[in-house]
Amino acid sequence: MKKRINNFSKNITNEPNLPAAHAMLYATGMKELDFCKAQIGIVSNWFDGNPCNMHLDKLAKKIKLSILSQNLIGFQFTTIGVSDGITMGTSGMRYSLPSRELIADSIETVVNAHYYDGIIAIPGCDKNIPGVMIALLRLNRPSIIVYGGSISSGYYNGKKLDIVSSFEALGKKNTCKITEKEYKNIVKNSCPGPGACGGMYTANTMASALEAMGMMLPYSSSSPSISENKKIECKEVSIYIKKLLEIGIKPKDIVTKSSIENGVKLAMALGGSTNLILHFLAIAKSANINFSLKDFQRISNQVPLIGNLKPSGIFLMEDIHMYIGGMPVIIKYLLNEGILSGDCITVTGKTLYENMKNVPNITFNQKIIHPLYNPIKKNGHIRILYGNLSPQGSVAKITGKEGTIFRGKANVFNSEKEANQAILNNKILPGVVIVIRYVGPMGGPGMPEMLKPTSYIMGSGLGKKVALITDGRFSGGSHGFVVGHITPEAQSGGLIALIQNEDFITIDAENNTITLEVEDQEIQKRKNLWSPPLLKVKKGYLYKYIKTVSSASEGCITDQL
Template structure:
């Protein structure tokens, strides 16, 4: 006799005094024999207006068919998404980070209200991934995440392209390095089909981390969106959701402090996005795990950078798949080197080490992953900086290629748009520290991601001669000497609101400091003269978000 695994759905299907509920379930196609089966919510962030998400509905259908074959009931539903690439540099980007909360809230709402016994979530774009995991941790019932997969690279003029190539092309066009025709051709060929942006940007960073955490199946993060491997994963995931149901293994059994550290360590080894800091603070909070900015710095001090991946290197996630053999090969290597903890439970029902039993060893006849003994950088690229500019912390992404110490004169902008105009009109001189403020979680609002300014800087050839600091955040595609997440933010009266053009700012990523070099009495004088500007939004969801959201140093959570 099979073990009863419909622990939640039976509250509807087995209750005789819920005739309307039963009538509606019959309307969905359920038969009498189905009322004793476990119900799986299959949620995707599908919408066809974004390449990261436009294929997720097809993946959901394959998964539903596989669930049915396992004698389970599968119900597909969708939640929202926001394309970071399409909204980047526009007012729409203010909704990107807040969408994470909407995603989590909507999944929690559907699954909990409909009493589904388990969940298979299919995210694609950046905020989708932490959004679905936050929901699964709140719900805490058997669940698996199936990543939508990375996009294939584009090609033009003999060069591999991705979405960041199109942004950087504008900077190259502005300094007449490329023609208008070349610029257009780069744009047309950067994104050839479905899948998340191809470098170690936020989506691939988070997917890699979640695979190392064990909440995804092996290979999920590195199998490309259109590959046979991804299709096979969708066909086989039902085997594992059934194991989780039978063993009653839940997300909080898998997501522990050790597994969170595994995810962050892998992401740092690979040169991942600074957005992982915001997202892991929120994930830890949802799992009731004590994890702070200082934990990131402790990890970064010990973790070498070995991934030669975009945006700081030349390679893409597809190269990990084709040339390395997939993410498990890297995970196995880091387990052998004692960097990852192998005894963490995973969605296979086995430990992370057990999952590596038949995984081949890494070979170093490639330039994508460097040996631990000969890293790109001996410690992590993500640095948590403190100082008078950021007494509650700021996040830097320093790979070493841009140097580790920068001192320069402030060039201050109260919006991204103002900064972008100055950069594209060649108004920024070498030695400047660009300051973009009033773009934090409350001031933006929504802490909009900025890829335009960093890409324009890199495309203009100023990447090693300019620093950029902000109370906003950066795209996973950003690189250069950039510091974000400065807290307190300008809207709340943080010191960043008092910086003036010509002030000297020193950033030291060796000692993890960022300071405005003016006297304390001058700071106090400016404080007395400062008044908070009016909120940029006074109605709708973003106004609610301003009222609820925590600071970046706490993960921008709203609960």
């Protein structure tokens, strides 16, 4: 007997007492014979105001045609997205991280309300990917993620460009390293078309991790946005969603502690974004899996950095596709070397090991991926730091290029804007620790990314001469001696709120500590005089976010109650 796969949609289509619902389904183009077919929600983060997302509707349409060929019903819908690149350094960036929760909530709402039997999600930009993953875990129905793919590189004056090139160009222009004409040409040529930002920034970090975790088909993370491979993936995904429906494999069967570790290990090996921490804490929470900051540090101690990828390296995701042969080649290498676990089930219905059987072996006649016996860094670039400045933890992104220990006098700013102005006006001296505070989950609100200041620092030639700490977070494009996610944040009375100019701060990425060198008695005196500033917003979504969001050390989730 053929197994029923319309386990949810039958609650509407097979229910005789819902004539209005049936009438509306007929209006969508369904025929009577279609009422016994499984329904697939095809959700994309399409909107045409962001290159990361502007092509997703085309991919969704290709997937819908493929779904119909498998005798399934596909219904397209969209959810929101926020462009980090466009909003970076503005008050609009406050909405970036909170958009992750809206994405998850909206997908959960539509799929539960309309009883779809399975979901194919098509994310593009940074918060899209964890947002859809959180939703799929809440729903726990057969699901596959199809990544929108990475952008092609820009090109100017003999050099490859990407989005961070444009940010760093401003710092170079302001220090007279390039002309106004060169600056404008870099900006004009950094983003040549559709796709997510090209380096191992947050979108590509999360896509790579989710492929290793088993929630994407092999090659999904590394197939470029406009490649023939991406079109083929959109055609073939329907075969696998039908297989998942028939077998009954759901996201919580795929997302286990072991598969989460696979995702984090791959991302660490490639030099991925610190946003990985926030998103995987939230993903683990949605899957009811115990995974904490200490797990990230344990993994970072175990996994060498082997990816020579931007921002700290020089290559882009398209180079993995063109010169390595795609992400599965790297995954297979790490599997064979015992870094990854191969027995985790994936969306193909097979284990990760089985998926990699026919994948070519990596060769090292290229400079993108180093062998484990000759890594860029012997352990991970992400360090979880504790100390009086961050008793609940903070996250450092330190590749070793800027050193591993930094001690300097504090230069304190109560907003990103103030810090940016100081850097661009050449008021930052070598040897200082720049402190940007009141930009955490509540204080920001929304924990905005500090890509502008880190890019300006690098563009100004200060990358090895200053450090930056914040209760905000960093873009995947950030690099340098930087520490974010300092918890507790300033708005809730964390010690970062009490730092004064000229205080000495020591950041030690060898012993994983961050210390404000001020006597306890003086700290208590400052604490007695401190009171929290007024919230920056008093109504609307961001106000709701402030009232419900957890700390960065818990993933900034809003459904913890």
